[in-house]
Amino acid sequence: MIETQKLSKYYGNLAALVDLDLKIEQGDIFGFIGPNGAGKTTTMRILATLLEPTRGRAFIDGLDVMRTGKEVRRRVGYMPDFMGVYDDLKVFEYLEFFAAAFNIERKKRKAIVEGVLELTDLQGKRTAAVDSLSRGMQQRLGLARVLIHDPKVLILDEPASGLDPRARIEIRELLRELKRMGKTIMISSHILSELEEICDHVGIIEHGKMVFSGTMDEIRRQMGIQSKMRVRVAGDRDRAFEVLSSLPQIKEVRPEDGYLAVTYAEGHEIDGTIARTLVQAGLDVIALEPEQLKLDNAFLQLTKGIVH
Amino acid sequence: MRQKATQILTWMNRYNPIDLAGPIVDKELRVAAGRKRYYFLRTLYIAILTLFLASVWFSHVGVSPVRAGALRAADMSSAGRMTIITIVSFQFITLPILAVVLLSNSVSDEIRQGTLAVLMTTPINALQIVVGKLFGRLLVLVLLLAISFPLLSIVRVFGGVPWTFVLAGVFLTFTTSMLGGSLSLLASISIRQAYRSTILVILILVFLFLAAIAIHTWNTVGGPPKWLKEMTGFLRFLNPYAIFYGVSSTLLPGGGGPQIMNGWFGHCLFMVFLSSGIALLATIRLRKVMLTEAFGGEKNSLRRWFRLDRKTFIERRAIRPIRGECVIWKELQRIRPRTIQPFLFYGAMALFIYTITILVPGRIVLSKTFHSWFAGILVLTGLIRTASLAAGSVASEREGRCWPLLLTTLLDEKQIIRGKVVAILIDTAPLWIWLFLHTVLFTAIGVLDPLAPFGLLLTIPPGILFFIGLGMYFGTRLKTVTGAVAVTFAAPIGMSFLFPLLGFANPIFCAAWSMQLSTEDLLTEPFGLVFLGSFAAAPIIVYATLGLVFLWQARCRVRRDVFGLGQVDVIGPRG
Known part of the structure; x- marks a missing residue:
């Protein structure tokens, strides 16, 4: 649904994007992650037809973004990182204006606006002045706006930034709902752990270059990142430390808050082995908690040493 | 004794004028004075002053050294006097306007950036902010004023100009700038857009200027009753432009005009008191705004009741x-x-103009001069509105x-630009209709020539087109509304300097001249029709063509540099 080929953008001598290759399948939620200035926003602006790349190509639904701007805009809903609002309008008027701007017939506009207000839970605010809304409400209004013309692709640039935890959870739920509706969503965020829960694929970008693209499992496999298990035993913890340290699959054992933190190589089914070994050694296992690799950790590891 | 001295020093330190303003003056001098637009304004000011001086000098002395010694000395004397009058007049006209521009965003910027609420958490009080802003920025003007001192001192000797005139000019300039600056500061507390507060305060100054002319004309031409004449004397004392006219006219060839050299000092004192009063009002208002910004207090209940508050108005309506084109x-909502x-607004304006017309004796309404002024003022108002709306629209x-x-919607460049242009035309239409109906009415009763309405029809539309195109173009080029509006107003002024003929045939003058047209004169005077042809053709061709070119350029720039990063981004015309 979204594809870029050797996409590059230079601002003078500054390379914002360098030969970016990206592919997002229909119905996927793609998390776009990177530090500030990595090139996320630039990529999204190019896909939203607001910037021209220096070289390379970008396609949305098979359409060339540079050559068929209007057709692309019909298929894309773009929400910028910082969204301005027309402060002389009410919420309903604001959405109706964008409905009209997307050439939606006058007869259908009211029903469509009511529909997106319901979806984004903004019915109670339909007569409120747009600039009187809280930041969270304005983000929802932004989402309502991008949905007004029922686009196939949603490009959301940090939609959860500056929101309180409740509003973030609500936005996340809304994105899940949109995925169920079959939308392809490209989303960038600095709240990486949130993307982890909703994204099918992630792309990690740094200095305009994609340093990784794939699923969470693929991140682990590609990076050969070690996984962790937290073990708690009743009784002699030193004995447990010795037993676990003797296992060949285990790389490191160290005490951590009353637990033993066990680091092992990715790809091994270690939990059964640990439990069995400890029981055979006469130790009672109270807890055995696998600690999954977090996206934050992957981000730190993947970008470590590259940031200047 | 030592204790007494320490007490005095402590007291002096506490009420030190610099300390009274607190760190705001320091911040203004360090930060604000270093801004790009300040450098631009200073450079522009010096450039225009130099241009004026050069033209005055060469028009009096010339470049040819063949004249006899005595004549040469007379030339120098005349040039010296005119140079001083030019410098002082130039400063008197421009510096108050500069003061208005420099202070137009003094508080509104702090409110927009959210720093006003931060200032509330510091020991700085509202008075210190007002005094600091006012004097911090007026100091920039004092420097500009000081630039001319050496020149004034030297040239004064050639022309035999009394020191009193130079002093009066400098003091009048400073106190008028102070008045303009304090008004601008007061406006910037309530008006968020700097260009709006600038226009408002400049209109007040223009009103004072016009009032000065009206008072002078009234006294010279008809003459009011005795009791009114005494009142006009008092009004003249309050009006800086009237005082300046009185002061400078004593030096002009012929030395006409009222001799009121002695009144300027009292007037300056009055202006200082008036400015201080406005600054005090600004302090009270600023304190209220600071409290609202910091604690989100309730808005003025009277304003809410009358729905004058924008947010309340939008929520209650x-x-x-949407009917018709969405853009x-x-x-129109904006x-x-x-x-x-x-x-x-136009109703109030009409009421004011027609009331003045009725009150003034001598059947002024039957004179073409009145209608010229009327058309000029209305066209000026309409074009200011048109230009500021056009510059602000993008x-x-x-x-x-x-x-x-x-x-990112399906609207193309043409739809966006066309929508904005039509909205501006709809907004300003009542003014143009009023002017046209007024002209037709007075043509019908025989005061104006039948050519007058046609003159307006020929000259005003190109002016509207020009200002819409210019405003739209700079709106697509510049990042801020204030910048776009400022350049949109400055560009025609600069253009008039470069091409004086174009400036002479501007839509405001042409509309005013239209009222003076006479079919009889045109047919009997040699080249009358040729004059009319060129008179009509100049604005139509030049202004309309320029307007269309700028509008086209604006359309081409709609998708360029969308995020104000300075790069060229074009996706769309091909899409």
Whole structure:
């Protein structure tokens, strides 16, 4: 649904994007992650037809973004990182204006606006002045706006930034709902752990270059990142430390808050082995908690040493 | 004794004028004075002053050294006097306007950036902010004023100009700048857009200027009754432009005009008191705004009741359905949220003008001069409104970061520009209709020539087109509304300097001249029709062509540099 080929953008001598290759399948939620200035926003602006790349190509639904701007805009809903609002309008008027701007017939506009207000839970605010809304409400209004013309692709640039935890959870739920509706969503965020829960694929970008693209499992496999298990035993913890340290699959054992933190190589089914070994050694296992690799950790590891 | 001295020093330190203003003056001098636009304004000021001086000098002395010694000395004397009058007059006209521009964003910027609430958490009080802002920025003007001192001192000797005149000119300039600056500061507390407060205060100054002319004309031509004449003397004392006219006219060839050299000092003192009063009012108002910003207090209940508060008004009004083109609808919501607003404004203006007309004796309404002034003022008002709306129409969306949202819709460049142009025309239509109906009415009763309405029809539309094109173009080029509006106003002035003929045939003058047209004169005078032809052709061809070119350029720039990063981004015309 979204594809870029050797996409590059230079601002003078500054390379914002360098030969970016990206592919997002229909119905996927793609998390776009990177530090500030990595090139996320630039990529999204190019896909939203607001910037021209220096070289390379970008396609949305098979359409060339540079050559068929209007057709692309019909298929894309773009929400910028910082969204301005027309402060002389009410919420309903604001959405109706964008409905009209997307050439939606006058007869259908009211029903469509009511529909997106319901979806984004903004019915109670339909007569409120747009600039009187809280930041969270304005983000929802932004989402309502991008949905007004029922686009196939949603490009959301940090939609959860500056929101309180409740509003973030609500936005996340809304994105899940949109995925169920079959939308392809490209989303960038600095709240990486949130993307982890909703994204099918992630792309990690740094200095305009994609340093990784794939699923969470693929991140682990590609990076050969070690996984962790937290073990708690009743009784002699030193004995447990010795037993676990003797296992060949285990790389490191160290005490951590009353637990033993066990680091092992990715790809091994270690939990059964640990439990069995400890029981055979006469130790009672109270807890055995696998600690999954977090996206934050992957981000730190993947970008470590590259940031200047 | 030592204790007494320490007490005095402590007291002096506490009430030290610099300390009274606190660190704001320091901040203004360090930060604000270093801004790009300050450098630009200073450079522009010096450039124009030099241009004026050069033209005055060469027109009096010339470049040819063949004249006899005595004549040469007379030339020098005349040039010296005219140079001083030029410098002092130039400063008197420009510096108050500069003061208005420099202080127009003094508080509104702090409110927009959210730093006003931060200032509340410091020991700095509202008075210190007002005094600091006012004097911090007026110091920039004092430097500009000081630039001319050495020149004035030297040239004064050639022309035999009394020191009193130079002093009066400098003091009048400073106190008028102080008045303009304090008014601008007061306006910037309530008006968020700097260009709006600038226009408002400049209109007040223009009103004072016109009042000075009206008082002088009234006294010279007809002459009011005795009791009114005494009142006009008092009004003249309050009006800086009238005082300056009185002071400078004593030096002009012929030395006409009222001899009121002695009144200037009293007037300056009055202006200092008036400015201090306005600054005090600004302090009270600023304190209220600071409290609202910091604690989100309730807005003035009277304003809410009358729905004068914009947010309250929007929330209480009914939902307005979109009819016709959505861009036109949206623009009209922006430029006149209250539909009745322009009618109230023009109604008040009409009431004022016609009341003055009736009150003034001598059947002034039957003179073509009155109608010339009337047309000139209305066209000036209409074009100021047109230019500021055009400049703000795109720039406000860019400034408010709504522009990318609009560009990701299915609206193309043509629809966006056309919608904005039509909305501006709808907004200003009542003014043009009023002017046209006024002209037709007075043509019908025989005061004006039948050519007058045609003159207006020929000269005003190109002017509107020119200012719309110019405003739109700079709106697409500049990042802020204030910048776009300022350049839109400055460009025609600069153009008039470069091409004086174009400046001479500007739509305001042409509209005023239209009222003076006479078919009989045109037919009997040699080259009358040729004059009329060129008179009509110049504005139509030049202004309309320039307007169309700028409008086309604006359209081409709609999708360029969408985010104000300075790069060229074009996706769309091909899409």
